[in-house]
Amino acid sequence: MKKPIILFFLTLLSITCIAQSYRREFDYDNSGNRIIRTIELPPEVVQPKSAFISNDNETSKFEDRIGEIVLYVFPNPTAGELTISIENYDDLTQGKLSLYTVNGQLIREVVVDSPTITLDLSSYSSGIYLLSLLMNNRVKDWKIVKQ
Secondary structure (H helix, E strand, O other): HHHHHHHHHHHHHHHHHHHOOEEEEEEOOOOEEEEEOOOOOOOOOOOOOOOEOOOOOOOEEEEEEEEEEEEEEEEEEEEOOOEEEEOOOOOOOOEEEEEOOOOEEEEEEEEEEOEEEEOOOOOOOOEEEEEEEEEEHHHEEEEEEOO
């Protein structure tokens, strides 16, 4: 009986220590509204493969990686244009973007041939869509909200 209790408290202590090592930073405008939130994790904490970057006064964007390639998808939600920006893009990089409805119906497909791709979603109805990127035989998916 003592082992589970001791194990529980050791686990709780380690979680508390990790939580206290995060750095939190907030920026506010002159009216006192929070405009930027930054949370930095210590290097020993495993970083997620996908990051959500948020600025409270603007729309958000996603940062993701496929090997050395860094991808940004923004703005999300969008009322019209959606931009996919690819860092470390070269001409040998092959890829395909696919846009699906929530029912799985393919409604748009684009060959990736430049480091920046802009999709005009203004003609589509408001709702949730799935954006899928196939690049270097790997697939990344994002949920896109069309306003």
